[in-house]
Amino acid sequence: MTNRRDLSGPDPDKMVSFEQACKAAGLKLTHQRLEIFRELAQAKDHPAAETLHKRLLERLPTLSLDTVYRTLASLEKHGVICRVDTMESQARFEAEIGQHHHLVCTRCKEISDFQWEAFDLSTLPDELRNWGQLKRRNVTLHGVCRKCLDSG
Amino acid sequence: MTNRRDLSGPDPDKMVSFEQACKAAGLKLTHQRLEIFRELAQAKDHPAAETLHKRLLERLPTLSLDTVYRTLASLEKHGVICRVDTMESQARFEAEIGQHHHLVCTRCKEISDFQWEAFDLSTLPDELRNWGQLKRRNVTLHGVCRKCLDSG
């Protein structure tokens, strides 16, 4: 597949900084990568890998789903994109239903709970007034726990 | 399978209120359900369905994995347990890597972003001082969006 780069589009700035980010991360600027990122950057609905793939198929009929998965994983690893608040592919459960928050160690995947009353009582931003009916508010902190820091 | 109820254990209170919650929700108190909840209530690691199943197999050798899935789904639906910050089984992505937060409509699964600087600048609870190295702090608000409220 010929690989003429197209950094134009609805938001050229994003594409240019994407190019720079790839260069900095040592990632090659392939046609597929460029288009996957462009599609994601334009999307406002936090799409799943398969959703992105479907949308891209119109432009890139030969793009394979596994390339989308690999590309998203790679871009996420290099901090160019984010995975939205999902732990991994597995769902995780708890019996604690009182108001509380989560600490997630990105290295060992351990999840622990903590309390934060000041947050629970704080006032939400004005822009949310009209969103709908809020039910739960949760904080998730991501980082590396002491155990993992000490052992590696 | 004979179904003698055992509401004892490390935390009898939890088991008793579980029994009441089931009764209130019209859920039958089966042996499996009781044990699945007991195991989850004792667990401190927010286990996945498969993890729970493995642990339970020692006590309930015939317990099937699909019963664990069905039971967790049912208990979650009735608010007896919580699914931890996973949207669904599918991962969702975004290209926005600046600090921001998420609003999730539990009905239509729409995810939208919002800013909350006051939160970003707030001081974390003391108990987290020694946890490790924090990297990201995110708020996730769950509720039902206006569109869904109006249309249903």
Add this chain to the structure above:
DNA sequence: CTAAATGCAAAATTTTTGCAGTCCC
């Protein structure tokens, strides 16, 4: 040219479903 990235196909993982039999209430 060379290491990295892609596409294809196949496998692995996670979750859901149909159905017949079992158990709670």
Add this chain to the structure above:
DNA sequence: GGGACTGCAAAAATTTTGCATTTAG
């Protein structure tokens, strides 16, 4: 007894991997 629940098996859905080929730098 009757409807809810379970186990089994099979399918669906999601994600990962091995390998030959192609491509960016």
